[in-house]
Amino acid sequence: xxxxxxxxxxxWNRKFTTALTxxxxxxxxxxxxxxxxxxEETERRFVAEGQSFDIVVGxxxxxxxxxxxxVYFLGPLTGNIEWSDYERLRxxxxxxxxxxxxxxxxxxxxxxxxxxxxxxxHDWGGGRNPYKLxxxxxxxxxxxxVIGAAVAADSRRGVxxxxxxxxxxxxxGGHEHKHHPYTVVGVLERSGTPNDRAIFCSLDSVWxxxxxxxxxxxxxxxxxxxxAPAEDEVDARAEAHVEGVAQVEGExxxxxxxxxxxDAHDPGDAHDHHGHGAHEVTAVLVALRSPGLRFTxxxxxxxxxxxxxxxxxxxxxxxxxxxxxxxKAVLLAIGYLVVVISALSILIGLYMSILQRKRDxxxxxxxxxxxxxxxxxxxxxxxxxxxxxxxAGWVLGSFVCYCLxxxxxxxxxxxxxxxxxxxxxxxxxxxxxLMGMVAGLLPAWQAYHTDVARDLAEL
Amino acid sequence: MVLLDNVVRKLGPGVEFRCDHFHAxxxxxxxxxxxxxxxxxxxxxxxxxxLRPDRGVVRVDGEEIQKLRERELDAFRGERYGxxxxxxxxxxxxxxxxxxxxxxxxxxxxxxxxxxxxxxxFLNRVDLGxxxxxxxxxxxxxxxxxxxxARALVNRPKLxxxxxxxxxxxxxxxxxxxxxxxxxxxxxxxxxxxxSHDKQLADLLPEVFDCSGLVEEVAA
Numbered sequence: 001x002x003x004x005x006x007x008x009x010x011x012w013n014r015k016f017t018t019a020l021t022x023x024x025x026x027x028x029x030x031x032x033x034x035x036x037x038x039x040e041e042t043e044r045r046f047v048a049e050g051q052s053f054d055i056v057v058g059x060x061x062x063x064x065x066x067x068x069x070x071v072y073f074l075g076p077l078t079g080n081i082e083w084s085d086y087e088r089l090r091x092x093x094x095x096x097x098x099x100x101x102x103x104x105x106x107x108x109x110x111x112x113x114x115x116x117x118x119x120x121x122h123d124w125g126g127g128r129n130p131y132k133l134x135x136x137x138x139x140x141x142x143x144x145x146v147i148g149a150a151v152a153a154d155s156r157r158g159v160x161x162x163x164x165x166x167x168x169x170x171x172x173g174g175h176e177h178k179h180h181p182y183t184v185v186g187v188l189e190r191s192g193t194p195n196d197r198a199i200f201c202s203l204d205s206v207w208x209x210x211x212x213x214x215x216x217x218x219x220x221x222x223x224x225x226x227x228a229p230a231e232d233e234v235d236a237r238a239e240a241h242v243e244g245v246a247q248v249e250g251e252x253x254x255x256x257x258x259x260x261x262x263d264a265h266d267p268g269d270a271h272d273h274h275g276h277g278a279h280e281v282t283a284v285l286v287a288l289r290s291p292g293l294r295f296t297x298x299x300x301x302x303x304x305x306x307x308x309x310x311x312x313x314x315x316x317x318x319x320x321x322x323x324x325x326x327x328k329a330v331l332l333a334i335g336y337l338v339v340v341i342s343a344l345s346i347l348i349g350l351y352m353s354i355l356q357r358k359r360d361x362x363x364x365x366x367x368x369x370x371x372x373x374x375x376x377x378x379x380x381x382x383x384x385x386x387x388x389x390x391x392a393g394w395v396l397g398s399f400v401c402y403c404l405x406x407x408x409x410x411x412x413x414x415x416x417x418x419x420x421x422x423x424x425x426x427x428x429x430x431x432x433x434l435m436g437m438v439a440g441l442l443p444a445w446q447a448y449h450t451d452v453a454r455d456l457a458e459l
Numbered sequence: 460m461v462l463l464d465n466v467v468r469k470l471g472p473g474v475e476f477r478c479d480h481f482h483a484x485x486x487x488x489x490x491x492x493x494x495x496x497x498x499x500x501x502x503x504x505x506x507x508x509x510l511r512p513d514r515g516v517v518r519v520d521g522e523e524i525q526k527l528r529e530r531e532l533d534a535f536r537g538e539r540y541g542x543x544x545x546x547x548x549x550x551x552x553x554x555x556x557x558x559x560x561x562x563x564x565x566x567x568x569x570x571x572x573x574x575x576x577x578x579x580x581f582l583n584r585v586d587l588g589x590x591x592x593x594x595x596x597x598x599x600x601x602x603x604x605x606x607x608x609a610r611a612l613v614n615r616p617k618l619x620x621x622x623x624x625x626x627x628x629x630x631x632x633x634x635x636x637x638x639x640x641x642x643x644x645x646x647x648x649x650x651x652x653x654x655s656h657d658k659q660l661a662d663l664l665p666e667v668f669d670c671s672g673l674v675e676e677v678a679a
Contacts, residue, residue: 001561001564009552009553009557010552013551013552359548360550360551363542363548363550364550364561364565365533366536366540367542367565367610368536368538368565368567369533369565370529370530370533370534371529371530372530452509456509456548
């Protein structure tokens with residue numbers, strides 16, 4: 001019969017107090033596990049999504065706001081940039097792909113993102129395809145929409161259903177575009193990316209609504225409306241949309257645009273037969289031919305365009321370092337505090353147990369057990385409690401991550417896996433085991449110094 | 460087998476245990492008899508190595524145990540002694556079988572491969588073959604003491620020290636347990652030293668050592 005078995009038998013013999021001690025350890029470990037996993041996973045996912053586009057080009061202002069609003073679909077929008085800027089960007093030598101997006105409306109809080117169909121073909125790297133259809137097809141005509149998995153789940157909308165967008169992205173209470181219902185033509189597979197809670201449609205849809213709906217000029221939530229040219233231009237474009245004629249007056253065409261013609265046809269958009277010369281977009285998501293070009297290209301855009309370029313992954317890393325780094329430190333400190341308290345409860349639990357069974361220890365000594373074996377058996381008890389607490393804490397942490405993952409997936413579009421084995425987690429778990437062992441030292445020392453004759457009393 | 464020579468052990472301020480000479484030959488069954496507080500338990504503790512003398516010699520099986528270091532004494536005790544206590548002192552979390560096995564596990568004189576069969580054999584000898592997997596709390600007091608006797612003898616020690624082994628038993632059970640203990644000690648040819656304040660019980664053993672006067676007051 002090994003010391004492990006002996007120690008286990010004593011723990012089992014006082015199941016209730018052992019369970020309480022294990023629970024207290026589990027709480028601390030669970031908290032640490034959840035904090036570290038959420039931090040690791042959110043950072044990993046944010047960074048991965050930040051890597052999905054090399055550059056975002058939008059209106060001058062706060063680059064973090066630009067990245068959050070256009071790549072992650074979070075926070076307020078920045079201003080708009082000219083369509084001509086998009087066309088210039090698309091023809092830059094370093095650019096492998098440029099995808100204009102226009103936002104301004106929401107449906108049940110989910111953003112309606114006007115874009116070009118080519119976006120669905122964009123390679124996010126690492127074999128990820130967050131635009132895979134679960135049902136239906138991609139949009140082809142104005143007022144057709146492809147909705148993310150979270151949108152579909154939340155709104156219970158599917159292919160063939162119609163919905164009405166609300167002006168503004170800041171929350172409820174905006175004007176509803178009742179005369180411009182969208183029809184769902186496709187539903188994306190759940191990807192764990194911000195796409196899950198986005199609604200994609202053609203840019204024409206967005207423009208059409210904001211040109212034709214008289215309420216749009218009231219603005220919404222402080223966001224700048226897409227396309228805010230002179231009134232006569234609005235009329236002209238509205239007419240052009242209605243009639244399907246691709247002609248807009250007074251546009252600043254890019255003279256270098258090889259395909260630029262009188263009808264302002266966009267050669268890169270097979271589905272767009274309208275002119276966009278005076279149109280505006282919220283931002284342009286840019287994929288470069290090489291990630292190594294990011295910084296130079298960003299500088300070039302910032303100097304040569306009436307726009308601002310931002311590198312998403314850089315902004316996100318800065319955000320983590322500045323903001324979430326502190327939050328993580330605070331949460332970790334709380335977690336470790338709980339573990340220290342748990343270690344104290346191990347100490348108290350074992351110490352009380354040693355006091356209660358001094359006689360048993362004396363009997364073992366009388367049977368020939370050495371002081372070292374007695375010491376070892378108590379340390380092993382501490383080890384059992386710590387390891388079981390660790391395992392229970394891992395389960396608890398995984399459960400917390402699962403619940404939070406469900407919530408985060410629904411609200412901001414990315415899921416969180418169970419506790420992941422990172423260097424930080426392994427270090428934290430090692431620290432917990434060490435603390436458990438240290439907590440066992442005092443009771444073990446007490447047991448080591450068992451006064452056999454006195455504790456046997458009647459002998 | 461056991462020799463105490465000019466042994467002195469201070470028990471407290473102005474009180475000390477003193478034994479000028481005590482000898483128990485191998486195989487003897489001897490009662491250490493005397494009234495409460497006379498020093499018989501202290502004498503048993505000194506013989507067991509659970510107390511160390513301040514002066515004098517305690518020789519057991521040829522070894523002067525007062526000279527042994529703690530670890531050596533632990534091993535010596537596990538190898539040569541078997542203990543039977545008044546309150547049985549079985550370990551509550553373990554079954555009868557496990558309690559007997561623990562006697563071998565700590566003594567380390569029987570190969571681990573034989574622990575189970577040997578423990579079963581001794582529990583059968585004390586007529587507890589049907590309670591191998593019962594925990595102490597579910598045993599009667601007589602059964603508990605029989606488990607304790609099996610545990611004490613399972614290593615085939617040289618010396619059994621028994622402290623009031625029937626002190627917690629009713630008279631009928633007491634007689635049965637005493638008969639069993641004496642019979643097994645005879646069969647195993649083990650030296651038995653039994654502490655008792657009960658003269659009638661002490662007289663069941665062939666030899667009786669009167670412990671009266673071993674504890675005395677001395678000038679501080």
